[in-house]
Amino acid sequence: MIRLGFDLGGSHVAAGLIELPDQVRAVRSVKLPGQITFTELVARMGRMGRELLGERGCSSENPVEIGVAAPGEMDRATGVIRHAYNLDFHNVPLSRALEAEIPRATVFLINDADAAALAEWKAGxxxxxxxxxxxxxxxxxxxxxxxxxxxxxxxxxxxxxxxxxxxxxxxxxxxxxxxxxxxxxxxxxxxxxxxxxxxxxxxxxxxxxxxxxxxxxxxxxxxxxxxxxxxxxxxxxxxxxxxxxxxxxxxxxxxxxxxxxxxxxxxxxxxxxxxxxxxxxxxxxxxxxxxxxxxxRFGNSGGILGAAWATLEEEAEK
Ligand SMILES: [Zn+2]
The missing domain is CATH 3.30.420.40 (ATPase, nucleotide binding domain)
Structure with a gap:
């Protein structure tokens, strides 16, 4: 399975191609402008994801599982961010929107600190x-x-x-x-x-x-x-x-x-x-x-690694 991890912060978004348990390949980090709309953010994340997959020679035929570590309050079952105050996003359907950007993707949401905890517990x-x-x-x-x-x-x-x-x-x-x-x-x-x-x-x-x-x-x-x-x-x-x-x-x-x-x-x-x-x-x-x-162990890369781990955890829960 191909897995991508995203870490969405207030000022940056980072993404990496992940090989579990602990390998973070090809990382990208983009600084976000002070104000960004949800549509702009999703388009940017989609582009980062497609570039990472393309770079590693992953065909768009292959299914890809994507974990997104995000701040704030969220509904994991529906993939909706209820409130992310530092981004000023409220009730945005992040999982569905990102799935529309990347072919054959399934997207899972996780709180950013939970993602970091998951990475340290699984592999740190x-x-x-x-x-x-x-x-x-x-x-x-x-x-x-x-x-x-x-x-x-x-x-x-x-x-x-x-x-x-x-x-x-x-x-x-x-x-x-x-x-x-x-x-x-x-x-x-x-x-x-x-x-x-x-x-x-x-x-x-x-x-x-x-x-x-x-x-x-x-x-x-x-x-x-x-x-x-x-x-x-x-x-x-x-x-x-x-x-x-x-x-x-x-x-x-x-x-x-x-x-x-x-x-x-x-x-x-x-x-x-x-x-x-x-x-x-x-x-x-x-x-x-x-x-x-x-x-x-993982410091700043704990978010993207834990986000990728979340795809496995969520799969197991379903
Ligand atoms: Zn407080």
Whole structure:
């Protein structure tokens, strides 16, 4: 079977030809304009898909299964995205529209964080676990939960949104309208704002020097400056590991996972991040021993790989 995986983000769409379990061949990534209509997006995805198939010499006679990892709320059975707020799409029939673009295609939809979790569980760092989380730490915070050997979609099919559990009622305003969600305190966006504030407060810090030299504030910069011994970055790093640590401790108390993997840009930081987080959860977790906090294997390609895995899972469910 020929499989394609798509990962639809707020600003990019990526696609790849996938050989399961873990091979991502011929990847394409296209930056999306600030505003794109549904019709334009589908036409673009169709073109990417046809090009990838053509490049690998796949004939249009062959059936192809396509998984699409997308943000927001969706109806997987009908392939409709109900709400994707960052794209401003509401009730769009993505699966059917993409099937019309690519000959002999069957399209399956999956939430992007669920896709990343599926990839790590099927072929990555969560392979040997039956109950585990993947948290994606990016602009926002998403998550997917593997429960006793299957991806958990919730009671009504809406899935899980660990990023919107409330950590601090007095905390920053979240995109969902509440305050102090895990997302507002554990995302890359929090790190970016903390780095910008610290650069003003500590003008002689390495963080400030980096930003003055034109390098953008963000999680990567905080991690690098912390590793280089910058005191301003250390203050942010310590606060961040406490906030993220509290989120992990809460997930552990709620679901008793065997492991938690971290994905997204921040997860690529060095081992010092994992040492700090594992130390924190070991100290504060409800249970006597805490599960390991692990770096994900696939990083940014987890979305397209997991989307391809979703085609198999969905087939099995039918
Ligand atoms: Zn929220």
């Amino acid at each position: 760092v969560l392979k040997n676990y039956q109950t585990a989380w993947l948290l994606t730490l990016g602009t926002g915070v998403g998550g997917g939960f593997i429960e006793k050997g299957r991806l958990f979609f919730g009671g009504r099919g809406f899935g899980v949104e660990p990023g919107h559990m409330i950590l601090d009622r007095q905390g920053p305003l979240c995109t969902c309208g509440n305050r102090g969600c895990i997302e507002t305190l554990c995302s890359g966006t929090w790190l970016t704002q903390a780095a910008e504030t610290a650069a003003i407060r500590y003008p002689h810090s390495r963080l400030a020097a980096e930003q003055k030299a034109g390098r953008p504030a963000g999680g990567k910069q905080v991690m690098e400056c912390y590793e280089a011994g910058d005191a301003a970055a250390a203050t942010i790093f310590e606060r961040y590991t406490e906030q993220l640590g509290d989120a992990l401790v809460s997930l552990i108390a709620l679901t008793d996972p065997e492991a938690i993997a971290l994905g997204g840009g921040i997860s690529q930081a060095g081992d010092f991040l994992y040492e700090a987080l594992n130390g924190y959860v070991q100290k504060y977790a409800f249970f006597e021993t805490a599960p390991p906090i692990l770096r994900s």
